[in-house]
Amino acid sequence: MSQKYPHLGYGLGLRPEHFDEILNGQSLMDWFEVLTENYMGIQGGGQSPLLKKLLRLRKDYPIVFHCVSLNIGSTDPIDFNFLQQLKEMIQLVEPAWVSDHLCWTGVEGHNTHELLPLPYTQEAVNHVAERINKIQDVLGQRFMIENTSSYITYKNSEMNEWDFISEIIKKTDCGLLLDINNVYVSSQNHGFDPKEFLDAIPIQNVGQIHIAGHDRRENGLIVDTHDTEVCDEVYDLISYLGQKTEAPSLMAEWDDNIPDLKTYELQVFKAKAMLEKAGTDDTKPITK
Amino acid sequence: MTLSQLQSEIFKAVRLDGDLSQVQSVVSTKDLSAVERLRTYQRSSVLKITSCLEDDFQVTKSFLGEDLFEQLSRKYFHQYPADTHFINECGKNFPSFLQQEPLQKQLPFLFDLAKMEWLRVESFFNFFDYRTPLPTSINPELHRIIINPSLIKMNSSWPIHKIWEDEVAYKAEPSELFIWTTENRKVHCEAWPSDKTLVLNALLSSETIEEASEKLSHNMGVDELHTIFQEVAPRWVSGGLFEILVPES
Numbered sequence: 001m002s003q004k005y006p007h008l009g010y011g012l013g014l015r016p017e018h019f020d021e022i023l024n025g026q027s028l029m030d031w032f033e034v035l036t037e038n039y040m041g042i043q044g045g046g047q048s049p050l051l052k053k054l055l056r057l058r059k060d061y062p063i064v065f066h067c068v069s070l071n072i073g074s075t076d077p078i079d080f081n082f083l084q085q086l087k088e089m090i091q092l093v094e095p096a097w098v099s100d101h102l103c104w105t106g107v108e109g110h111n112t113h114e115l116l117p118l119p120y121t122q123e124a125v126n127h128v129a130e131r132i133n134k135i136q137d138v139l140g141q142r143f144m145i146e147n148t149s150s151y152i153t154y155k156n157s158e159m160n161e162w163d164f165i166s167e168i169i170k171k172t173d174c175g176l177l178l179d180i181n182n183v184y185v186s187s188q189n190h191g192f193d194p195k196e197f198l199d200a201i202p203i204q205n206v207g208q209i210h211i212a213g214h215d216r217r218e219n220g221l222i223v224d225t226h227d228t229e230v231c232d233e234v235y236d237l238i239s240y241l242g243q244k245t246e247a248p249s250l251m252a253e254w255d256d257n258i259p260d261l262k263t264y265e266l267q268v269f270k271a272k273a274m275l276e277k278a279g280t281d282d283t284k285p286i287t288k
Numbered sequence: 289m290t291l292s293q294l295q296s297e298i299f300k301a302v303r304l305d306g307d308l309s310q311v312q313s314v315v316s317t318k319d320l321s322a323v324e325r326l327r328t329y330q331r332s333s334v335l336k337i338t339s340c341l342e343d344d345f346q347v348t349k350s351f352l353g354e355d356l357f358e359q360l361s362r363k364y365f366h367q368y369p370a371d372t373h374f375i376n377e378c379g380k381n382f383p384s385f386l387q388q389e390p391l392q393k394q395l396p397f398l399f400d401l402a403k404m405e406w407l408r409v410e411s412f413f414n415f416f417d418y419r420t421p422l423p424t425s426i427n428p429e430l431h432r433i434i435i436n437p438s439l440i441k442m443n444s445s446w447p448i449h450k451i452w453e454d455e456v457a458y459k460a461e462p463s464e465l466f467i468w469t470t471e472n473r474k475v476h477c478e479a480w481p482s483d484k485t486l487v488l489n490a491l492l493s494s495e496t497i498e499e500a501s502e503k504l505s506h507n508m509g510v511d512e513l514h515t516i517f518q519e520v521a522p523r524w525v526s527g528g529l530f531e532i533l534v535p536e537s
Contacts, residue, residue: 041374043437044416049473052417069373075292082373107295110369112302112333116295119313123291151328153315156289189325191317219324223332 004142005175005207006096008062010268011251018261019053023060028265031062033208033251036098037069040085046092058093064208064249065090065098066177069111070135072145073104073118073128083138090139097207099144099177102128102165119154120164129171136174144175144207149185149214149224161186162200169202176201178248179210180237181230185222194237203245211238211271212253227256230267238271242278250275289313302329304365337370337378338362344379344409347452348386348402351395360389376413379406397446397457404448407440407467408475414438415469419531431497432533438469439492439529449477464489470528480520483508487516488524497532 009030014022021027034054042048046055057063067086071079090098103115118124136143147165159167169176178201187194213228230252241247252267289297294313301311308330314322338361342349349357368381383402391398415438442448442465447458449465463479466488470476480488487504494500504513525532 037374041413042416043414044418047416047418049415049417049471075295079373104295106370107292107299110299110303110371111373112299112329113336113370113375114302114329114333116298116302116329119291119294121291127291152322152325154294154313155315156294156313217328220319221325221328223328 004205005144005248006062008064008096008249010272011064011249012264012268013066013251013253013255014057014063015254015258015264017258018264019057021261023053023056025060027261029061029251029268031064031096031249031251032057033064033066033253034095036065036067036086036089039093040089051092054093063093063095065093065095066146067098067100068115069105069113070100071105071111072100072102072131072135073116073124074107075104075127076107076109078131078134080138083135087139090141097144097175098139098141099146099175099208101148102145102168103148115148117148117150117152117154118164120157120159120161122158122167125164125167125171129168132168132172132174136172142173142175144177146177146179146210147182147186148179149182149189149222151189151221151223153190160192162197166200166202169205174205175207176205177208177210178206178241179212180241181210181212181214181234182224184231184234184237185214185224188222195240198237198241198244206248208248209238209241209250210253211235211250211267213267225256226253229263230270235270235274239274239278242275247275298326301326302333303369304330304334304362306330334365336375337365340375341379341382344376345382345402345405347455348398348405350455351398351401351457352391360386376409379409382406395457396460397444397448397451400442400444400446400448401451404442404444404452404465404467404477407442408477411438411440411467411469412473412475414440415471415473417471427496429535430499431535433491433494433496433500434531434533435492436468436470436529438467440467441465441492442467447479449479452477466529468529476527483512484516484520487513487520488529491521491524491530 011029011031011033014032014034039051039054042051101115103117106112132143183194183197211230211234212226213230214222215225216222250271254264297311297313300306301308308323308326311322311326314326316322341361364382364385370378383399383406386402387399418434418437444463445460447461447463450458464485465477465479467477490500490503
């Protein structure tokens with residue numbers, strides 16, 4: 001397990017539907033991840049109802065920040081105004097760490113709001129590594145990147161995804177948010193062995209694990225929809241990872257057709273059971 | 289192909305109505321063409337912004353109808369592609385876009401309606417707990433007015449708040465609307481008769497009750513002002529438009 005990040009235990013992606021239940025102490029989770037952009041750009045320096053709720057939650061639980069629009073892989077200039085806003089949010093909420101996706105979301109000043117994959121080239125490694133180093137300098141902390149699901153590959157790719165990620169981590173010592181569902185989705189869409197991915201990544205830099213559900217489309221593509229239960233194949237990969245190493249902080253995401261809190265938490269309990277069976281879950285159990 | 293060239297090519301293709309068949313950089317496999325793979329991104333990208341527009345302009349959509357709203361949404365996003373990190377800002381230019389469309393005959397109030405719906409969004413995001421007063425040089429013996437930061441005023445030739453509430457095309461009637469958000473994250477929109485609106489505007493443009501009274505004394509008798517003030521000011525305060533800090537002593 002990574003010594004570079006604290007082990008928070010088992011968590012969930014915080015969704016507005018469950019906010020009040022969690023604040024009322026009805027969750028069994030150890031920590032929560034928040035989608036940072038949902039809390040940014042709100043006036044009042046922590047006095048808005050939403051930020052006040054988040055700060056109340058922060059008193060009781062560790063929180064981590066997850067971003068979707070830093071546009072890390074884009075050839076557009078880094079938006080330092082956005083980074084500054086992010087830094088202010090970090091100072092306000094004090095998350096355990098901050099992450100975003102290893103992707104690009106737009107160019108020419110426009111945003112697709114999609115997590116578009118990068119070509120796996122040395123040029124892209126150098127470009128992304130330079131930008132991550134700048135982000136880490138501005139934020140004054142190690143940043144974490146997440147492997148994304150993808151539906152396309154590029155003709156000019158020079159390496160596979162896991163080597164691409166490893167090269168970037170070598171150059172930046174950034175953290176890796178390992179999304180096991182994304183590994184599985186991409187493996188099915190592009191025909192590689194997901195275990196090969198898990199064997200190759202620099203596990204010492206993995207600070208967090210995501211699990212989520214996906215949807216198989218009629219044309220055969222699997223799309224990372226986060227709208228259903230986590231599938232058995234993803235749990236098998238959790239188990240595989242658990243046999244190799246002590247798992248870092250793990251959480252489930254669910255963004256559409258959001259279920260009740262118990263069903264949501266069940267996704268995490270299944271993963272915990274898998275890790276206990278694999279014999280490497282000697283970390284702190286769920287605390288409540 | 290450089291990274292910059294590749295991103296430019298993909299971006300042009302996956303945005304609204306982009307030509308996916310022009311993309312050269314993506315691999316086709318025996319099961320699935322590059323176009324089919326890219327379409328997943330294009331559909332998702334378009335769905336995200338159009339859904340956001342539907343959420344923010346629900347009554348505007350109701351008046352336009354499903355098909356025309358979709359047609360106008362697509363045209364809008366051609367003219368105003370998403371340009372911020374925050375997807376909830378994607379509708380900011382929609383009212384002014386609608387104003388340019390030839391819809392005045394059928395729906396003459398449409399621009400004002402869309403504008404009001406957008407101001408509701410802005411008000412929602414502008415709200416914060418304003419009841420902790422900031423340091424000030426105002427004389428502490430006066431009744432200080434602290435205005436809800438989410439409060440936005442809008443003038444219209446239509447009773448837009450009624451049109452919005454009832455989804456009925458009422459006749460033209462000038463209105464001065466007040467849009468604000470409260471702690472429970474509810475957005476309110478109301479208009480008052482002209483005498484009350486005059487008092488409210490004086491309060492909202494003053495730092496103290498005493499200053500507002502002075503302004504109103506030129507237009508209103510003391511008794512009339514006192515009556516209106518007694519009647520509606522407590523309701524404005526309890527409704528969350530502003531707070532009045534009563535001097536200690």
